[in-house]
Amino acid sequence: MSGSSPSGVPTSCRVESKMAHQIQETQPQMTRKYPNVSGSSPPSAARRFYRNLSGKFRTGNPGLDDPTSAADKEPACKTSVQHSSRALFEAVEQQVLGSVESLLSKFTVDELDLNTPNSEGLLPLDIAILTNNAPIAKTLLRAGAKESPHFVSPEGRAAHLAALVQEAELRVSELTAQVSGEGPGAGEESDKERQLKGWEWRLRLYKRMQTGCTHASPPDPPSSVCVCVSSCSSLTVHFQEPLCLNATVVTKYRVVWSSSPSFSPLLGEILIEDMTQLQCEITGLQSGLYYHVQVFAYNMKGWSSPQISVPACATPSSWRDVDSRAKRLHGLTEALEGILGQIKELHQHYQCKGPSNVRKHSVSKTLRHLFQPSSKFVKNLKRGLYVACVFYREDNILVTAEDQLPVAEVDESYTSRTQDFLWFTKVTYLWEELTWLLQCVSPTQLSCSCTLQTRLKILQTLRQLQTLLGTQDLGQVYVEPEMDHHGNTVLVLIKELRDCSGLEGLHWSPLSRVQLQHTHPPSEHTTATALDTLITTLHKLTYHRRCSKQLSPGLYLGYVKFCTSVEQIRVLVSHKLPNVFCHVKLRDNSHVSRSLDDTQKLIILKSAFLFLCHTLPQALDFRVYIQEVIEFGEGVSFLLLLPPCEEVCTPPGHSSPYSPLSGSFTLPLQVFELVNFETYCPRFINQYCRASAILGLESLLSQQALREAFSEAELLSAKQKHHKVQELLQQMEQVWREARWMVQVLQCARYRQQPAGVSLSSIMDFTKEREPPPPSTSSQLDYLPSPGPSPDTGRKHPGERRPPPCICSTSCTVCSAHYNDPVCLSPYIFLHLSFISISFSFPSPSLSVSVQGPDSPGSRPTASRVSITHLCTHTHLHVLTHHCPH
Known part of the structure; x- marks a missing residue:
């Protein structure tokens, strides 16, 4: 696979070249270039081939140790790239993973000719796959390697390998006869003997590749195929590798979708060859139409059987489709800009026509200026x-x-x-x-x-x-x-x-x-x-x-808690991110569709219980806010977890068991709103604060002008200006009321008459049992409001394989949460979900909830606007809340 090594190779390539020399001490190798297997080569090609082959097995290359002159730097760089391409093939053939990674990190894909077949019609990825070297094959795939385009079918690949084996056997036979005719040498190995050893090694390589191709089978279908709604016209599909790790390496995936469960006809397909992105987005779909998705895996033996997604179908939609609700800030920024324009027009109008009465206060102004302190900083x-x-x-x-x-x-x-x-x-x-x-x-x-x-x-x-x-x-x-x-x-x-x-x-x-x-x-x-x-x-x-840091895009579950004082209401926030509620990240997709599937509801419920470090009766009263999904900017959405009505606001002098002891603090409600908008909607809050500050001052000035007005003309002008300022103030306050989602959340959460959310007791059937705690598993928390050594303690280590984001709703799932909060009263809670069906509507004021047990009929509840339907059979969730030392 390589020719003779020219002198003047830079130091950066000596590692790869030295690797090739070390390999030949233990077992001979063949060059990359050799005549075509279809027939005998011309004499010139044969001479060039044997010259390269003999140069490969020399014991040393003095040119590697010679310093490169400045005049030879440019040719040496070109030569080093050629050597690196040959060294990559050698490293793959010899199964040296470290050298493959080193070459891929030092050179680009184009410099290595990673996807250019050699004279045998093979690529580095082909060799790694045929020898069943999964680590090297996956490393090459991550770098962008592809299979040879000459192999259009498994039969063609097998025929090509058979030809390579036949050619190698012919070469070994010819060289064996030539070496036998030479007789005993003078103690040194002849060129023919070195060539014979090289072809014998290559014959073994080809036979190993042929055996790998013969015994390979199509891959198992992909695992954990999950489909979720990413917008009103698109779906996102996530999947994982096949569960069988001993099969041949998968080199690509195919995602197909259809509006029919039989997938006839197909509406489209996506081919995924980037193994670092096991997901895709299906765009251009019709809102409200159900789509079925399945995924195939491919290796050198063909395509796998299809894997149906979970859920089996999804419909592009939005929770706003229920009542055609527009975005909360839609048009409000433009309205504030119009108000600011009217304020400036008001200033110009009254500055031009207003009476000038500066003279009567000019003396007092001058005298007052004499007694003002000089411009300097204060020390005490x-x-x-x-x-x-x-x-x-x-x-x-x-x-x-x-x-x-x-x-x-x-x-x-x-x-x-x-x-x-x-x-x-x-x-x-x-x-x-x-x-x-x-x-x-x-x-x-x-x-x-x-x-x-x-x-x-x-x-x-x-x-x-x-x-x-x-x-x-x-x-x-x-x-x-x-x-x-x-x-x-x-x-x-x-x-x-x-x-x-x-x-x-x-x-x-x-x-x-x-x-x-x-x-x-x-x-x-x-x-x-x-x-x-x-x-x-x-x-x-x-x-x-x-306070200026933004959350990464995704859907979060936020814990809503208020504290009241004599003058103000305060919001519980985290020290880590004071511009949002204490929260848990549910998933990376921030879009919430009209309906949530079983898996999404399980994730939401499990995350909700990680917040609840309390006894079981208290946990039953918590609610999930269903009036709306709170959207921060374009990529961050929040579902809200509400305490019982009487515990939403803690009065002065009272301590609430629902508030964590540390890891959080409280902000005044108005300050929290400003900080939140500044982080996620800076243009809107900038216009509002400017308008509010100016109008607040203008209102006081117009009131003062009314009190000081003496003549009828002054009084009329002051009244007109005051009326205009009050009109602009009302317009601004109306805009602010429409934007203040926090006030609506507070009002709905405090009053029992208005159904703000669905209680967890309506969604899950609890059974408290004291059992030995199961083995601890990492949770997927981004933040816990209870104190802990680090906000990232719940994350998995980079080397661990994270579980798929979609968990089958009929499997046994164990979730362990560790708290340092000494108020933990229940050391262990065992949650059993029998067959249960819950449905409710997001924005509907009339709540429709139905609970079905194992003996209930299987018909779904009838509701005019069903948003969530929870179906789960014998699913177990374990929530462990034992003490952890500080």
């Missing part, structure tokens, strides 16, 4: 409202020359108000428009209400920080303001800053150093201020890094 906090900027880069933060955080004072006398903080959060979407917003504020409004004064001072302070820091974008607001017992309130802005150019008087300082400087020893007379608390707890500000 007094009672008041402040804004702090935390710019970080890795483990360093930006500080002033005094190693202080950049802090500016807003108001020296301030009483904390939640609405001011929410308005401040929305203002952070207006960094580029702060100057315009300040210019729109009339100087006459400096003597106004406390709320308006505070908000005007916030705008002035933010503009001051933009000037001092030399940047417009001051970052994102932290989840809550920092407060202390002295009456100080610090609004925190966080930003990851890559470059600090243009920031005069500021420098980077390690976070640990700044924290150490602000650590006070405990004392009875000293208490930490809000700034000290902020600096010493900057490790919590990793929230900023995590």
Whole structure:
């Protein structure tokens, strides 16, 4: 398979060439190029063949050790590629997996001529398959190798191998006669003897390949064929390799589909030759029509029998088809853009025609300016409202020359108000428009209400920080303001800053150093201020890094839990991803069809019980939210798991057994909504916050103008403007109500009169038994709300073969969940699903649920809009909730 090795081979190819020389010490080999098996070769070809063959079995090649001159580098590179192609064939023939992997990693498929047949009509993949070397064959398949196109049928392959064996036998016979006529040599092996050994080895190789071809059989059908709806016009098919591991390697798969169970006629087929992607998407299907899918496997002996998918058929559809519901944010962003356009028109209109009464307050404005503090950062906090900027880069933060955080004072006398903080959060979407917003504020409004004064001072302070820091974008607001017992309130802005150019008087300082400087020893007379608390707890500000991370596309099961306080409602979220609920990933496909098959329901139910580390009666009351599927962006969807109605919101001073002790925290509801929209719908939330912040300020200004209006003309103008602002506010609030899915979830979850979901007790028949725990198996959790050593502890190791995503609903499935939560009361729960049928409609207000036991008739329940039908026969789920040491 290789000729004589020329000198000047680069070091990168010496490993492969040296491998060929080491192989010939133990057993001779033949070259890649040899005359055609169909007849005798011409003399020139024979001479070239024997010259290459004799050069292959030389004991050494001094050219490999000679350094390559600069003038010979380009020819040497071409030669190295040729050597690598020959070395690949040698490595496959000698079954050296490491050398095959090394060559594939160093050279491209084109450089190796991976799919170019040699003079024998063979490819590296053909040799690996015929010798039944599955590891090398699969390695070549992953690299893109294909079978020889000359073998159109198993009979043609067998005839070709027979010809190769016949040619090798003829060569061995001829060389044996020639060696016998030479007589005893002078102690050294002659060229004829070396050639004879090479042909004898190749004859054994061909016979081994012929035996492999003879005894091979078509493959078993693929395993775990699963079909799921991926859109209203497409299906996704997943499958695994055949279960029989001793069969010949499968080189391709065929997926066919039809609208008839008999698959006559076929509507289409897809040929899959990429063995790294055992899935395909069938597109262009008709919505609402049932499609049947089956998959075939292929090896060198032909196609396998078909494997029917689970479920046997699926129909492209969407859960929205039940009532033709549009997407929640459909058209809302455009509506907000229209509102913003009207706001700017309103400003231009009243700025041009409004009366100018700047003169009467010009003196007071000038005097007040004389007493305003100079533009500088604050070192020590007094009672008041402040804004702090935390710019970080890795483990360093930006500080002033005094190693202080950049802090500016807003108001020296301030009483904390939640609405001011929410308005401040929305203002952070207006960094580029702060100057315009300040210019729109009339100087006459400096003597106004406390709320308006505070908000005007916030705008002035933010503009001051933009000037001092030399940047417009001051970052994102932290989840809550920092407060202390002295009456100080610090609004925190966080930003990851890559470059600090243009920031005069500021420098980077390690976070640990700044924290150490602000650590006070405990004392009875000293208490930490809000700034000290902020600096010493900057490790919590990793929230900023995590809140912008998105989930990978897929369908998730989210756990909904609220806590109430005097002023606000808070949402339970995870530390890992604070922009979504505590969750478990169900599958990679985010699309939810009109109906869920048995396997999908089993996965959902099993994931639901991984959340429930409680006693059995409590678990029975949990519900799955069925009013809608919550969609975040384009690729992330959520089904929601709801606690009992009375436990949805935990009142102040009460602890709920449904809340995990660690691994999670609570966010204010409004902040959670802003963070969630910012992550998954940034364009919408940007327009809403801009409109809300501007209209919130305009509403206060119009009210102030009404109070200050003196003449009839001023009063009429103020009323018209106030009426227009209120009209725009109503339009904006209507848009926000349509977008706020969280409020609807909260309302439906709290009230018993409205059927928000189906309880788990209606879906499953529980039997609690105390048995020895089964062997632990890994779960497929992406996140558990209960504390654990790592969020990824439930994942499988890369070397393990993961179970197929589709589990047969009539098999025995064992699921083990480990918790470190000390409130686990039930060490072991055994769940038995007898023959049971459950149906309910997703958005229908009237819930249709039916439960059938083994003795019930087999007819399906009649419902106008059936969304989920659960059929399961003697399926067992084991949920293990024993204690694990910390």
